Amino acid sequence: MLKIENLHASVDGKHILRGLNLQVNAGEVHAVMGPNGAGKSTLANVLIGREGYELTGTIEFQGQDLLAMSPEERAVAGVFLAFQHPVEIPGVGNMYFMRTALNSLRRARGLDELDGMDFLGLAQERMKLVEMDKSFMSRSVNEGFSGGEKKRNEILQMAILEPTLAILDETDSGLDIDALRVVASGVNALRTQDRAMLVITHHQRLLDYIVPDRIHVLTAGQIVRSGGKELAGELEEHGYGDIGAVGAGAVGAGT
Amino acid sequence: MSITTAAGGVLSRLDLDGVELRSADDPRWLVDARRDALAWVAEHGFPTRKDEDWKYTKLAPILDRPFEPAPAAVGTRVSAALLRARGPELGGARLVFVNGHLRADLSSIDGLAAGAVVCGLATALLAHPEQLEPILSRPAGRRHGFAAFNDVLAVDGAFIHLAAGVSVSEPIHLVFISDTDGAALLSSPRCVVLAEAGSRAHIVETHFGFDGDVHCTNSVTNVVLGEDAHVEHDKVQDEPETAFHLGLLDIQQGRGSRFISRSIMLGARIARQEVRVGLVEPDAEVSLDGLYLPHGEQVHDNTIFVDHAAINCTSNQLYKGVLDGRGHGIFNGHIMVRPGADGTDANQKNKNLNLSDRAEADTRPRLEIYTDDVKCTHGAAVGQLDEHALLYLRSRGLTESGARALLVYGFIHEMLDRIGLVPLREHVQTLLERRSAGVQ
Numbered sequence: 120m121l122k123i124e125n126l127h128a129s130v131d132g133k134h135i136l137r138g139l140n141l142q143v144n145a146g147e148v149h150a151v152m153g154p155n156g157a158g159k160s161t162l163a164n165v166l167i168g169r170e171g172y173e174l175t176g177t178i179e180f181q182g183q184d185l186l187a188m189s190p191e192e193r194a195v196a197g198v199f200l201a202f203q204h205p206v207e208i209p210g211v212g213n214m215y216f217m218r219t220a221l222n223s224l225r226r227a228r229g230l231d232e233l234d235g236m237d238f239l240g241l242a243q244e245r246m247k248l249v250e251m252d253k254s255f256m257s258r259s260v261n262e263g264f265s266g267g268e269k270k271r272n273e274i275l276q277m278a279i280l281e282p283t284l285a286i287l288d289e290t291d292s293g294l295d296i297d298a299l300r301v302v303a304s305g306v307n308a309l310r311t312q313d314r315a316m317l318v319i320t321h322h323q324r325l326l327d328y329i330v331p332d333r334i335h336v337l338t339a340g341q342i343v344r345s346g347g348k349e350l351a352g353e354l355e356e357h358g359y360g361d362i363g364a365v366g367a368g369a370v371g372a373g374t
Numbered sequence: 375m376s377i378t379t380a381a382g383g384v385l386s387r388l389d390l391d392g393v394e395l396r397s398a399d400d401p402r403w404l405v406d407a408r409r410d411a412l413a414w415v416a417e418h419g420f421p422t423r424k425d426e427d428w429k430y431t432k433l434a435p436i437l438d439r440p441f442e443p444a445p446a447a448v449g450t451r452v453s454a455a456l457l458r459a460r461g462p463e464l465g466g467a468r469l470v471f472v473n474g475h476l477r478a479d480l481s482s483i484d485g486l487a488a489g490a491v492v493c494g495l496a497t498a499l500l501a502h503p504e505q506l507e508p509i510l511s512r513p514a515g516r517r518h519g520f521a522a523f524n525d526v527l528a529v530d531g532a533f534i535h536l537a538a539g540v541s542v543s544e545p546i547h548l549v550f551i552s553d554t555d556g557a558a559l560l561s562s563p564r565c566v567v568l569a570e571a572g573s574r575a576h577i578v579e580t581h582f583g584f585d586g587d588v589h590c591t592n593s594v595t596n597v598v599l600g601e602d603a604h605v606e607h608d609k610v611q612d613e614p615e616t617a618f619h620l621g622l623l624d625i626q627q628g629r630g631s632r633f634i635s636r637s638i639m640l641g642a643r644i645a646r647q648e649v650r651v652g653l654v655e656p657d658a659e660v661s662l663d664g665l666y667l668p669h670g671e672q673v674h675d676n677t678i679f680v681d682h683a684a685i686n687c688t689s690n691q692l693y694k695g696v697l698d699g700r701g702h703g704i705f706n707g708h709i710m711v712r713p714g715a716d717g718t719d720a721n722q723k724n725k726n727l728n729l730s731d732r733a734e735a736d737t738r739p740r741l742e743i744y745t746d747d748v749k750c751t752h753g754a755a756v757g758q759l760d761e762h763a764l765l766y767l768r769s770r771g772l773t774e775s776g777a778r779a780l781l782v783y784g785f786i787h788e789m790l791d792r793i794g795l796v797p798l799r800e801h802v803q804t805l806l807e808r809r810s811a812g813v814q
Contacts, residue, residue, distance in 0.1 A: 157564055168765075189774075194770055194771035199770075206766040207763075210786075210787035216770075219769075223772045223776060235596045280771070304442070
């Protein structure tokens, strides 16, 4: 579904991603872990089309050239990012925003738009997934939401927009353990055969709740090691420094 | 602005010799007042950008153009069908003016509460001259050339009188239509609202015209509130972008009275809405809201003067501007707290959203405070659309233009929310949608 080859990204002359390769298939959940400054958020930003990066390499999504597409075209194609820092939008009601978003996608895909009543039904059903009170829907988008409420609101959008590829950027940051459980169970409920997920996280903790099929270690702009879910435990024990060394050692052993 | 048909007579040269003072049927004091006002204009002239309250607005396009006072007979395109098409229908008494003259055939005051008078100013001058004399023969004091020129030329407009304790529950709708059949005409409507002690009313002014017409509206509305009177005033100015609009809303508030003004400024090439509030007796409260959205080549000027001259009065101002194209938005808000006006609570906020590199926002709060026992807050801001928010919305599937429109909507939503009359709020929303879609 997603195939990233030799991706380089620079911003203001700073080389952040340095030849990143990654492949994610439908139905799989992949985790990208790494220390601060490794390029995790840059990867998320590049995937959704944030401007300001100098890019080389290719990103293929379901056979399409993702880098040639605008952010909204990527959304229409099925790419979704649960933001690390969801943006507050004063004056725009949460419900209105989500209906506008869903109908924008539906329109672009040639589907009928949902009217207010149909959307309300859908939203109420999906809100249960993240145990969200309906009062949140009448408030302005993310305005005055706590950190945990913002993250739940991201997962709610994911549940409503039903992307093909969901990228979760540091979704666990700022969550207490109860909020983390709620968010993770919402995400797990959205795991399907057709949907892929890319979980970007600094901490191994989230992966206790969202158990990935594959884990990739990103340091200094490259995937230095990939493995199964057991890699999380290794990282827990040794930290990123050692993993990086293991990766380098493996390369060294081959020469 | 020539007042005769003499070619080239324009106000910038103060060619006032040909101005005819209307006198037929009018009381002597009114003719005298018009003559005094004309003499005042001849002496002081029209404002220039050297005047504090006019420094941001270029008046040459108005003053250099030969306008003639609009006669009553012009306006062939106005009909009941047009009124229905342009809306809104508010359900209460309605007076319709074409180029400043009352059209009785399109007006209705059915169902008005006993003790309330709603009629044309020309009618009121015959029927209730004693009520109008204190307002219309006021001394020249702090007027400016345009207000004085309204004194000179106004022959019609609305007169609203609410006897003590009278409450009018339905809104009183004043519809001002400019229809000059292409001629450069000047309309000078004058409205007078006298709200006696304990009375209540909600007045709505809507202004519109026909695209392509070049005309100028120079309107003055005086509102006098007695003790504990409550008056709300909504104004929606949607003149064609080829026209000019100058409005003065002059408020005098008695003890414990409450006045609410909301101004939605959409139209005209150059528009200026001036609000002057005299809080002359204790415990009065005023709330002034404004939304202005200059785009293209439009200039939207909001000039406010709130005069705290008595103890324990409250004033709140919230003005928001959205500037696009080469639009120019002006907020010039002056609060005066006079010596002895203790217990004053004055708040002023102006926020601007600048959507274009070529647009300009001028915001100028002025506070003059001559007493210690006051609470005054003010804030002014000019910002752009948040790039992070734009990406956030686009990442959810909104197009770039859809995302921009949603953020603008978020910015102005609060002002629309404050319009309590639902049909009027929906009317404004429709006008905004048509505008953003580029439909006139």
